Amino acid sequence: MCAAQHEIAYDRHRLRQWLDGEAKADGVTRRRLLTLLAATATATALPMGNPARAADSPIVKPTPPESFIQRGTNAETRWEALNGTGHHTPNALFFVRNHTATPVLDATDWRLRLWGDGLRGRPAEGKPVEFGYDDLRALPSVTRTAFVECAGNGRSHYATQQGQTVPGTPWTLGAVGVARWRGVRLADVLRRAGLSSCAVDVQPRGLDAEYVSGGENLGRVRRPLPLAKALDDVLLAYEMNGEPLPYDHGHPVRVLVPSWVGIASIKWVGDIEVSAQPLYSPWNTTFYRLFGPAYPQDGTAPLTRQTIKSAFELKSGATFTAGERQVLHGRSWSGAGGVVRVDVSTDGGTIWRRARLHDRPRSDTWTRWSVPWTPRTPGPTQLLARATDTAGRSQPDTAVFNTQGYLFNAVVRHPVTVL
Structure with a gap:
């Protein structure tokens, strides 16, 4: 086991x-x-x-x-x-x-x-x-x-x-x-x-x-x-x-x-x-357990392992110039194992591309990654990153709600603007 x-x-x-x-x-x-x-x-x-x-x-x-x-x-x-x-x-x-x-x-x-x-x-x-x-x-x-x-x-x-x-x-x-x-x-x-x-x-x-x-x-x-x-x-x-x-x-x-x-x-x-x-x-007991409609009335067992997440090394609301090549960087991590794959979307989730990993997947730590991007269309857009770990877990589109807001694991929409 x-x-x-x-x-x-x-x-x-x-x-x-x-x-x-x-x-x-x-x-x-x-x-x-x-x-x-x-x-x-x-x-x-x-x-x-x-x-x-x-x-x-x-x-x-x-x-x-x-x-x-x-x-x-x-x-x-x-x-x-x-x-x-x-x-x-x-x-x-x-x-x-x-x-x-x-x-x-x-x-x-x-x-x-x-x-x-x-x-x-x-x-x-x-x-x-x-x-x-x-x-x-x-x-x-x-x-x-x-x-x-x-x-x-x-x-x-x-x-x-x-x-x-x-x-x-x-x-x-x-x-x-x-x-x-x-x-x-x-x-x-x-x-x-x-x-x-x-x-x-x-x-x-x-x-x-x-x-x-x-x-x-x-x-x-x-x-x-x-x-x-x-x-x-x-x-x-x-x-x-x-x-x-x-x-x-x-x-x-x-x-x-x-x-x-x-x-x-x-x-x-x-x-x-x-x-x-x-x-x-x-x-x-009071803290660090999950309560909510999706969980037992008396709550779950105490929280142990962390969930899976990804983040861009980028300011929220950052601006980019149309036609200029960029390299987007980020990090992904999971409490269940090393991160083996990261997919990135630069158009709000319509098209996804596989990112290049810069670290060997290891438990207990994150994996750095990057993906090139040349924005073409001026206006607001959202960057998304979805990680998959060695246990086969991937970030969902929506996190299951709990009353204290623990363990958010959904793909985060990172707003940026192309000028």
């Missing part, structure tokens, strides 16, 4: 356990979780103050308007800023997704605590196992190229292309980036901490400020992972593109869960609960 099938079966089992009251919901009662689920579509979020931050901005690094679209505590990368930057997104251009404000933490004072009844001889409230920053760096390291993408990336297109209103940050397609991450395998750390054969879930928790949604203090951001995934390809990353992890991207250490929705890759990780029973938090 392939990994994706394992995940589907596991998540269905988790969902049944949660609905039957057989799982542990961290920090929120079952009754309160049901109330929150009923209010999901209308909930609003307000960040609490972060005493570790003195600056006015919630983001530490510069986010100039020519490179980013500011979205509250978040910053979306402009795709035109990525043109010519190479396969890896430069740290300075990498999007920022924060629930609150970026904490400024000192690596020398940082500790990672592992605790829970999924560790040998350590009950849930017993003495934790601790690792310092130097302890992690002394372990065998792994380097992996992988994308991180917010589950809501593309959310605004539910409204602009499909006329469907959804709440949440109105990302276009810039809430994604690819980096070369270096760190230690989470599996190695878990085994050194004394992983028990009874363990089923691990739940990393961040050190950013507590989060308030709909008037409810949900605590620090945390989201459980099934043990099978935690032992597979998950990293505790401390470097990004050859540099120490920047503050906005999780300094000193973050979790990296390749190909999964970005919320799984907890930033500023401070502790990890290792549990002998399934774990649930608001980030896999």
